[in-house]
Amino acid sequence: xxxxxxxxxxxxxxxxxxxxxxxxxxxxxxxxxxxxxxxxxxxxxxxxxxxxxxxxxxxxxxxxxxxxxxxxxxxxxxxxxxxxxxxxxxxxxxxxxxxxxxxxxxxxxxxxxxxxxxxxxxxxxxxxxxxxxxxxxx
Amino acid sequence: xxxxxxxxxxxxxxxxxxxxxxxxxxxxxxxxxxxxxxxxxxxxxxxxxxxxxxxxxxxxxxxxxxxxxxxxxxxxxxxxxxxxxxxxxxxxxxxxxxxxxxxxxxxxxxxxxxxxxxxxxxxxxxxxxxxxxxxxxxxxxxxxxxxxxxxxxxxxxxxxxxxxxxxxxxxxxxxxxxxxxxxxxxxxxxxxxxxxxxxxxxxxxxxxxxxxxxxxxxxxxxxxxxxxxxxxxxxxxxxxxxxxxxxxxxxxxxxxxxxxxxxxxxxxxxxxxxxxxxxxxxxxxxxxxxxxxxxxxxxxxxxxxxxxxxxxxxxxxxxxxxxxxxxxxxxxxxxxxxxxxxxxxxxxxxxxxxxxxxxxxxxxxxxxxxxxxxxxxxxxxxxxxxxxx
Numbered sequence: 001x002x003x004x005x006x007x008x009x010x011x012x013x014x015x016x017x018x019x020x021x022x023x024x025x026x027x028x029x030x031x032x033x034x035x036x037x038x039x040x041x042x043x044x045x046x047x048x049x050x051x052x053x054x055x056x057x058x059x060x061x062x063x064x065x066x067x068x069x070x071x072x073x074x075x076x077x078x079x080x081x082x083x084x085x086x087x088x089x090x091x092x093x094x095x096x097x098x099x100x101x102x103x104x105x106x107x108x109x110x111x112x113x114x115x116x117x118x119x120x121x122x123x124x125x126x127x128x129x130x131x132x133x134x135x136x137x138x
Numbered sequence: 139x140x141x142x143x144x145x146x147x148x149x150x151x152x153x154x155x156x157x158x159x160x161x162x163x164x165x166x167x168x169x170x171x172x173x174x175x176x177x178x179x180x181x182x183x184x185x186x187x188x189x190x191x192x193x194x195x196x197x198x199x200x201x202x203x204x205x206x207x208x209x210x211x212x213x214x215x216x217x218x219x220x221x222x223x224x225x226x227x228x229x230x231x232x233x234x235x236x237x238x239x240x241x242x243x244x245x246x247x248x249x250x251x252x253x254x255x256x257x258x259x260x261x262x263x264x265x266x267x268x269x270x271x272x273x274x275x276x277x278x279x280x281x282x283x284x285x286x287x288x289x290x291x292x293x294x295x296x297x298x299x300x301x302x303x304x305x306x307x308x309x310x311x312x313x314x315x316x317x318x319x320x321x322x323x324x325x326x327x328x329x330x331x332x333x334x335x336x337x338x339x340x341x342x343x344x345x346x347x348x349x350x351x352x353x354x355x356x357x358x359x360x361x362x363x364x365x366x367x368x369x370x371x372x373x374x375x376x377x378x379x380x381x382x383x384x385x386x387x388x389x390x391x392x393x394x395x396x397x398x399x400x401x402x403x404x405x406x407x408x409x410x411x412x413x414x415x416x417x418x419x420x421x422x423x424x425x426x427x428x429x430x431x432x433x434x435x436x437x438x439x440x441x442x443x444x445x446x447x448x449x450x451x452x453x454x455x456x457x458x459x460x461x462x463x464x465x466x467x468x469x470x471x472x473x474x475x476x477x478x479x480x481x482x483x484x485x486x487x488x489x490x491x492x493x494x495x496x497x498x499x500x501x502x503x504x505x506x507x508x509x510x511x512x513x514x515x516x517x518x519x520x521x522x523x524x525x526x527x
Binding site: 071094098 | 275
């Protein structure tokens with residue numbers, strides 16, 4: 001297996017399942033089975049109704065850019081700079097922090113529609129990234 | 139009804155080490171030097187110290203420091219979490235102890251080889267799965283490894299929403315750099331900043347440039363808190379603690395509160411403002427000078443709104459009017475701040491707050507009655523109001 005530059009998330013009880021879903025190609029959103037509130041990032045208890053019971057839904061992967069930053073420095077090995085980091089408002093209503101790919105830094109803008117692409121590192125680790133929706137606001 | 143903590147305690151001593159990029163001594167040594175300096179400033183022997191409060195990020199444990207300086211028996215030893223968010227929180231813990239009689243003379247300290255030793259934003263890694271590590275792991279795999287990257291996401295949204303420009307951020311950097319010119323402790327002493335220099339500085343995490351970032355510093359700072367009554371018998375003019383609070387809001391994360399309804403305000407700072415004004419019985423109109431936490435320039439502009447010095451989106455207008463300068467409405471970070479003096483995690487800004495009340499700042503505005511000091515931005519935080527006796 002190829003050694004990867006990427007800092008891997010520790011896989012605990014509260015978050016490991018989400019990365020397992022990503023490994024299977026899914027962008028998951030945790031859902032409280034008692035009150036149906038969606039939450040991200042995952043937590044063991046529902047802050048709305050205090051239920052410990054949850055399942056998840058698979059997100060459509062579509063959303064819009066709520067905010068972004070373009071990272072130039074410091075440059076960590078393995079990442080491509082400028083690195084566009086985004087905050088996506090998913091159409092299901094939760095937000096997720098991720099990376100925007102297949103987009104130049106000059107064309108990234110607030111509110112742009114994006115869609116999820118499951119990125120796979122050479123060592124097989126998968127994590128959701130996003131790209132501009134093709135043909136959108138053209 | 140008067141709040142229980144109001145006017146019960148005071149800052150009676152402040153102590154600093156030299157600030158540098160390479161101290162050549164241990165962090166324990168810096169903490170001990172700062173503590174001794176605070177005791178000497180107050181005119182109190184270290185053996186009278188019976189409490190220590192610091193940051194969870196500080197490497198020096200309370201009893202190590204107690205042995206080093208020859209402190210007495212300790213009745214209070216505690217550390218406050220969340221990086222720079224701990225700053226005035228340490229004062230709150232000291233004030234609670236002093237006001238309740240738990241301890242008499244408490245040292246709050248922060249000592250760090252922040253440049254030559256462990257630098258901030260070097261990332262984390264480890265085998266233990268704690269809730270804190272899981273938190274950071276939503277960001278670090280994507281290359282968001284530094285405080286600048288976390289803060290830029292909020293700064294960009296805020297600036298876009300309210301039309302805040304690069305020049306506005308530059309104005310904050312320049313105002314504080316100007317103060318640094320009269321402060322020999324300041325890293326940027328003798329190095330003024332022009333708007334041209336600012337705009338030409340390296341883009342780090344768009345929209346934040348190099349000069350939007352604070353320093354990395356080796357140094358220590360200690361604050362001696364005692365009862366207002368005892369402080370009056372010591373050798374410095376006391377800085378009376380009118381109000382001091384901690385604040386963390388619903389949906390709070392460390393640095394990355396990206397999932398709350400609003401992304402272009404600081405809910406925890408608004409909460410700190412509400413609480414500290416309530417406790418002190420004061421309002422924004424009573425505040426004559428401030429040390430608003432400034433790890434990044436954007437945070438200063440946002441806090442002007444959080445603390446009610448202007449309305450939402452009007453922070454930039456205050457900055458354009460020169461409000462933060464020595465002759466402005468709210469002289470801010472008159473020591474140069476974390477941007478231009480040194481980054482001692484906000485402890486050095488509490489020291490400046492005490493100086494402003496004493497009338498001994500190297501850039502002392504006229505007629506300072508009350509000074510506001512805030513803790514770290516984007517993290518669980520706090521606020522402190524100091525007043526003249």
